[in-house]
Amino acid sequence: DTEVTQTPKHLVMGMTNKKSLKCEQHMGHRAMYWYKQKAKKPPELMFVYSYEKLSINESVPSRFSPECPNSSLLNLHLHALQPEDSALYLCASSQSYGTGDTEAFFGQGTRLTVV
Amino acid sequence: EDKVVQSPLSLVVHEGDTVTLNCSYEVTNFRSLLWYKQEKKAPTFLFMLTSSGIEKKSGRLSSILDKKELFSILNITATQTGDSAVYLCAPESGSGNTGKLIFGQGTTLQVKP
Numbered sequence: 001d002t003e004v005t006q007t008p009k010h011l012v013m014g015m016t017n018k019k020s021l022k023c024e025q026h027m028g029h030r031a032m033y034w035y036k037q038k039a040k041k042p043p044e045l046m047f048v049y050s051y052e053k054l055s056i057n058e059s060v061p062s063r064f065s066p067e068c069p070n071s072s073l074l075n076l077h078l079h080a081l082q083p084e085d086s087a088l089y090l091c092a093s094s095q096s097y098g099t100g101d102t103e104a105f106f107g108q109g110t111r112l113t114v115v
Numbered sequence: 116e117d118k119v120v121q122s123p124l125s126l127v128v129h130e131g132d133t134v135t136l137n138c139s140y141e142v143t144n145f146r147s148l149l150w151y152k153q154e155k156k157a158p159t160f161l162f163m164l165t166s167s168g169i170e171k172k173s174g175r176l177s178s179i180l181d182k183k184e185l186f187s188i189l190n191i192t193a194t195q196t197g198d199s200a201v202y203l204c205a206p207e208s209g210s211g212n213t214g215k216l217i218f219g220q221g222t223t224l225q226v227k228p
Contacts, residue, residue, distance in 0.1 A: 056213060106158050109157055
């Protein structure tokens with residue numbers, strides 16, 4: 001199983017809503033990531049979890065709150081978003097570093113629209 | 116500041132042509148360089164390069180890394196319409212147990228029949 005599964009595939013939310021994006025992998029990977037991708041732009045890193053601990057936060061606004069309940073799951077909690085937060089949110093995972101096997105596998109993404 | 120520059124930004128070719136995509140980078144704590152192909156949604160992994168001068172091949176695609184000159188190239192021979200996509204170069208910057216991919220802006224390849 002080399003799959004990273006993201007749900008939902010599409011999400012429309014109002015600026016006062018609270019919602020969560022979910023990501024799951026069963027490859028035994030110990031690093032998981034959230035990326036944000038706007039149209040015709042490359043993915044931009046938001047967060048990195050390594051061994052279930054937040055190791056990188058790329059100065060993301062607090063209206064985005066990541067959570068890693070266990071080594072297979074990664075959530076992104078959304079609250080009070082702005083229309084400019086509308087984007088494709090990609091989750092990825094990779095084997096722990098130092099093993100020479102660090103290619104990141106991406107999920108299909110959640111297309112988020114904030115209205 | 117980390118920097119990744121891909122060229123060309125876009126390319127239109129005909130089936131059967133050979134293309135070369137370029138990626139130059141300056142990143143701190145460089146570990147490896149990855150190439151991805153992105154069509155509609157998720158980037159799909161193509162290659163990971165860690166050593167200079169060793170060509171990696173997968174079918175009609177091949178890639179090589181030059182760690183001294185800080186660049187990589189991705190070659191596609193005998194292009195097909197299914198190769199039309201955005202190709203992303205992503206050097207990995209990291210230390211210890213953590214790291215991150217820094218994506219270039221991508222090369223949009225269109226292969227015409």
